[in-house]
Amino acid sequence: MEDTGTVVAFWILAALTVGAALSVAAVRNLIHSVVLLIVSFAGVAGLYITLSADFIAVVQILIYIGAIAILLIFAIVLTPRAGRLNQEGFMLLPALALAVLVAGTMIFVAFDTSWAISERDGFEETATAIGDLLLDKYALPFEIASVLLLSAIIGAILLVRPEGAEEGPE
Amino acid sequence: MAIILSGEWYDLRDLANPIRELIDALGAPDAVDYVLWSLIAALAILIWLVVSVIAFIWIERRLVALMQNRKGPNRVGPAGLLQPIADAIKLLLKEAITTRDADRILFWLAPIIVFIPTIVVFAVVPFGESMVLADLNVGVLFLIAVAGIMTPAVFIAGWSSNNKYALLAAMRAIAMLISYELIQVLALLAAVLFIGSMNLQAFVSWQDEYNTWLIFILPLPVVAYVIAGAVEINRSPMDLSEAESELAAGYHTEYGGIKFGFFYQAEYMAGFAIAATVTTLFLGGWTLWGLEEWIPGWIIFLGKLYAVFFLYIWSRGTLPRLRIDQLMAFAWKFMLPLMLVNALVIAVEVVVWEETGASRNVALPAIGAVNATLAVILVIGWARVLGHGSGLQRGYRATLTREIGKIYYTGAEVS
Amino acid sequence: MTIKSEPFVVNVGPQHPSTHGVFRLRLTLDGEKIIDADMIMGYLHRSMEKLAEERTYTQNIPFTDRTDYLAAMTGNLAYVIAVEKLMNIEVPERAQFLRTIMAELQRIASHSMAIGIFANDCGAWQTPVMHMFRDREKILDLFEMACGARLTLNYMRIGGVSRDIPDEWMPQAHKLLKELPKRFAEYEDLLLSNEIIIARSRGVGVLTPEQAIAYSVSGPMLRGSGVAWDIRKADPYAAYDKLDFEIAVGTNGDCYDRFVIRLAELRQSLYMLEQALDMMPSGPVHQRLGTSTVQPGTQPIAPLAFRPPVGEAYGRIESPRGELGYYIVSDGGPSPFRFHIRSPSFINLTPLKLMAIGSTVADAIVILGSVDIVVGEVDR
Numbered sequence: 001m002e003d004t005g006t007v008v009a010f011w012i013l014a015a016l017t018v019g020a021a022l023s024v025a026a027v028r029n030l031i032h033s034v035v036l037l038i039v040s041f042a043g044v045a046g047l048y049i050t051l052s053a054d055f056i057a058v059v060q061i062l063i064y065i066g067a068i069a070i071l072l073i074f075a076i077v078l079t080p081r082a083g084r085l086n087q088e089g090f091m092l093l094p095a096l097a098l099a100v101l102v103a104g105t106m107i108f109v110a111f112d113t114s115w116a117i118s119e120r121d122g123f124e125e126t127a128t129a130i131g132d133l134l135l136d137k138y139a140l141p142f143e144i145a146s147v148l149l150l151s152a153i154i155g156a157i158l159l160v161r162p163e164g165a166e167e168g169p170e
Numbered sequence: 171m172a173i174i175l176s177g178e179w180y181d182l183r184d185l186a187n188p189i190r191e192l193i194d195a196l197g198a199p200d201a202v203d204y205v206l207w208s209l210i211a212a213l214a215i216l217i218w219l220v221v222s223v224i225a226f227i228w229i230e231r232r233l234v235a236l237m238q239n240r241k242g243p244n245r246v247g248p249a250g251l252l253q254p255i256a257d258a259i260k261l262l263l264k265e266a267i268t269t270r271d272a273d274r275i276l277f278w279l280a281p282i283i284v285f286i287p288t289i290v291v292f293a294v295v296p297f298g299e300s301m302v303l304a305d306l307n308v309g310v311l312f313l314i315a316v317a318g319i320m321t322p323a324v325f326i327a328g329w330s331s332n333n334k335y336a337l338l339a340a341m342r343a344i345a346m347l348i349s350y351e352l353i354q355v356l357a358l359l360a361a362v363l364f365i366g367s368m369n370l371q372a373f374v375s376w377q378d379e380y381n382t383w384l385i386f387i388l389p390l391p392v393v394a395y396v397i398a399g400a401v402e403i404n405r406s407p408m409d410l411s412e413a414e415s416e417l418a419a420g421y422h423t424e425y426g427g428i429k430f431g432f433f434y435q436a437e438y439m440a441g442f443a444i445a446a447t448v449t450t451l452f453l454g455g456w457t458l459w460g461l462e463e464w465i466p467g468w469i470i471f472l473g474k475l476y477a478v479f480f481l482y483i484w485s486r487g488t489l490p491r492l493r494i495d496q497l498m499a500f501a502w503k504f505m506l507p508l509m510l511v512n513a514l515v516i517a518v519e520v521v522v523w524e525e526t527g528a529s530r531n532v533a534l535p536a537i538g539a540v541n542a543t544l545a546v547i548l549v550i551g552w553a554r555v556l557g558h559g560s561g562l563q564r565g566y567r568a569t570l571t572r573e574i575g576k577i578y579y580t581g582a583e584v585s
Numbered sequence: 586m587t588i589k590s591e592p593f594v595v596n597v598g599p600q601h602p603s604t605h606g607v608f609r610l611r612l613t614l615d616g617e618k619i620i621d622a623d624m625i626m627g628y629l630h631r632s633m634e635k636l637a638e639e640r641t642y643t644q645n646i647p648f649t650d651r652t653d654y655l656a657a658m659t660g661n662l663a664y665v666i667a668v669e670k671l672m673n674i675e676v677p678e679r680a681q682f683l684r685t686i687m688a689e690l691q692r693i694a695s696h697s698m699a700i701g702i703f704a705n706d707c708g709a710w711q712t713p714v715m716h717m718f719r720d721r722e723k724i725l726d727l728f729e730m731a732c733g734a735r736l737t738l739n740y741m742r743i744g745g746v747s748r749d750i751p752d753e754w755m756p757q758a759h760k761l762l763k764e765l766p767k768r769f770a771e772y773e774d775l776l777l778s779n780e781i782i783i784a785r786s787r788g789v790g791v792l793t794p795e796q797a798i799a800y801s802v803s804g805p806m807l808r809g810s811g812v813a814w815d816i817r818k819a820d821p822y823a824a825y826d827k828l829d830f831e832i833a834v835g836t837n838g839d840c841y842d843r844f845v846i847r848l849a850e851l852r853q854s855l856y857m858l859e860q861a862l863d864m865m866p867s868g869p870v871h872q873r874l875g876t877s878t879v880q881p882g883t884q885p886i887a888p889l890a891f892r893p894p895v896g897e898a899y900g901r902i903e904s905p906r907g908e909l910g911y912y913i914v915s916d917g918g919p920s921p922f923r924f925h926i927r928s929p930s931f932i933n934l935t936p937l938k939l940m941a942i943g944s945t946v947a948d949a950i951v952i953l954g955s956v957d958i959v960v961g962e963v964d965r
């Protein structure tokens with residue numbers, strides 16, 4: 001990251017991402033939280049771009065903003081409690097402990113790893129490489145992930161099925 | 171100037187060349203050149219978009235008026251041409267009302283967020299041979315990803331107005347958009363599988379090289395993409411989220427003035443984005459079987475783009491609206507299986523073509539014919555399987571009788 | 586486990602694009618499904634029935650224009666029939682035919698609107714309505730030629746009609762009758778087998794004949810539920826007993842049936858008009874009322890005020906929306922003692938709750954469109 005532009009972009013995006021992420025926890029309105037989370041996701045996508053990972057960046061926008069955020073919105077809207085406030089609940093302490101733990105792990109990993117600096121510069125066709133790897137070297141994990149998602153879908157369908165529907169023809 | 175002096179005046183066809191010449195003439199360092207180039211291109215796209223939107227507001231109103239036996243705007247300026255400008259001024263001058271119970275920040279933010287993806291999409295669209303702002307390798311994915319930002323924006327608009335019609339419409343919009351995004355992705359997946367690249371310029375050059383348009387080879391994805399596009403830009407028969415006859419104005423019911431203007435304009439821009447995608451991916455982009463040598467590529471591109479956009483104007487003037495459950499059933503029960511089968515078939519075709527090494531003159535017509543037949547068989551067959559054409563979907567005339575007092579009721583069929 | 590959502594109350598109206606006026610429908614929703622529907626009327630109440638008690642019988646005719654303002658002719662007709670029954674007035678033959686012709690033209694105009702608006706409620710963005718306006722305008726031109734007004738016509742008089750049609754009326758009417766079949770074929774072509782309209786309206790808003798009779802609905806609503814009932818046949822008035830026509834009935838009782846019935850009635854009206862124009866006799870168009878007590882003198886035909894004998898009468902006709910009845914009680918004075926309108930819009934609207942519950946918001950709008958109400962007539 002010798003390039004000044006990249007460095008400037010990195011710091012702006014990093015500030016945006018972290019700031020938005022902190023606000024997610026800080027703001028009182030849950031929908032505002034989701035919007036800030038979207039900003040945070042977008043910041044992460046920007047960070048990927050500075051890392052020349054164009055495919056991952058676009059996928060980040062597609063999956064996280066286009067799908068995960070929507071899922072969260074659905075979850076909030078469908079929660080049958082009218083006051084959509086980000087209240088302090090009984091989970092405050094456990095959540096704090098968990099957050100500290102995760103943060104500690106990440107900081108440890110960040111400092112413990114000897115980061116190799118990539119030699120390549122600029123954009124390359126990362127999509128093809130990822131595709132090749134997914135269908136070749138990592139075919140099994142890929143398939144396992146698919147099966148996991150499939151079972152999640154079937155489970156979700158089972159959960160929301162009306163009670164009476166169980167006697168129907170399968 | 172250098173171009174004209176060198177006698178290669180025809181390079182002016184591509185508007186990027188003179189701009190490059192101009193920037194080169196300045197002799198600034200590379201970084202400045204890059205920024206300047208991006209700024210000029212972005213500004214050009216923005217100006218084109220705004221002008222197109224203004225023009226198409228007039229064109230759409232006149233065309234729909236033509237379909238409806240009336241004249242349309244014809245008072246402001248010659249033939250009513252200045253009507254959109256008058257409207258724009260009116261919208262700008264109106265008080266920007268924020269309702270009392272609205273979520274103030276999000277209420278202001280929503281029109282802006284809606285605006286962003288519709289403009290950003292055009293960054294990857296090639297208007298001409300070198301007229302593309304960002305020649306991304308993952309262009310197709312970028313199109314889908316950026317269009318996906320519309321979904322939360324629409325929800326924010328509907329939710330923050332604190333209006334029941336708006337909220338209902340926003341929920342409908344989300345359900346629709348995420349369902350049809352899937353169809354869009356699968357439609358584009360088929361195209362990407364066939365071309366083997368996600369770069370939009372690669373699509374254009376492939377279609378140029380093979381002297382064909384992808385629409386002839388992949389008819390089903392084109393149709394699916396156009397339908398899914400109608401959902402994304404809220405055009406009938408899929409204009410459920412701003413269903414005028416049910417939900418007043420849908421998710422932007424509470425918006426007035428320029429904030430409404432933003433939604434209005436974003437809708438057109440999104441329409442152009444869909445049309446641009448269809449043009450680039452399936453209709454050969456800025457090429458026209460060699461004619462691009464004589465006519466500037468961007469004129470060809472815009473001509474095709476407007477032709478595709480006309481489809482949406484046409485459907486708006488003619489079609490009624492579907493119900494939300496019908497629309498969802500159409501996406502999940504009808505289109506999704508078809509698109510999955512289609513993607514699989516195309517993958518097989520690509521492999522077979524590669525393995526056999528057939529010449530393009532044999533392979534392309536063969537694949538096109540197979541896909542077209544398959545599309546017809548799949549659409550009709552799957553509709554039959556789902557029970558379409560069982561009589562419930564058929565129209566009939568009223569029974570006529572001269573006797574009174576008799577009851578002709580045979581029992582209601584519930585669909 | 587099922588997902589339970591909070592009930593969500595949505596007001597459709599009184600200001601709403603699809604309530605056909607100021608009518609309010611309060612829907613309680615579970616998601617998009619309607620679990621309760623309340624009709625709130627009265628936003629357009631103008632106290633016509635009470636006002637009419639203060640005016641003379643002739644002065645009341647303009648009120649009847651303003652109840653069902655999309656079918657002023659039939660409103661006029663029902664009222665004058667009631668008064669004529671009260672006073673035992675014989676109406677001249679030519680006036681009877683003129684009344685029939687005007688009523689049928691009005692039915693075409695009104696049904697055209699109903700079909701157009703129904704398609705609009707199904708989501709077709711204005712196009713069907715605009716096409717329907719084309720025919721309606723021509724019919725309104727004919728009305729203008731006959732009586733000078735286009736919407737609130739005030740054409741019928743007690744004892745006949747206000748004036749005879751001008752000479753150029755007949756050729757223009759014949760011209761229109763030649764044009765209309767083409768138009769109707771076009772509408773049937775475009776709408777009858779339109780897949781989306783079918784998907785939106787078939788099996789939606791079903792009303793069984795038992796329910797229809799129990800709610801005493803009438804007109805296309807009743808016939809849509811398969812009950813072959815039409816006052817023009819059951820209790821002929823004007824010149825309907827001399828005309829040959831069929832009544833259209835549906836078999837499923839859904840919105841689509843009501844819609845196809847209106848389409849079929851357009852053709853039947855046309856058929857009746859062709860016969861009536863051919864059979865039209867000559868002669869006076871108004872019966873002189875010898876019993877009048879207050880006579881301004883210069884009024885050529887209809888006296889402004891008269892005193893009918895003590896009694897009561899109920900005059901009913903088949904208006905485009907159903908059985909339109911005027912019930913009048915006379916105490917011998919110059920104005921009615923009691924004046925009641927049995928308005929089909931109001932009574933046809935009552936089963937809306939029954940039809941709407943269990944369907945979706947979009948369906949409720951389609952059902953409301955298929956009922957074809959005029960709020961002026963609902964609230965009076």
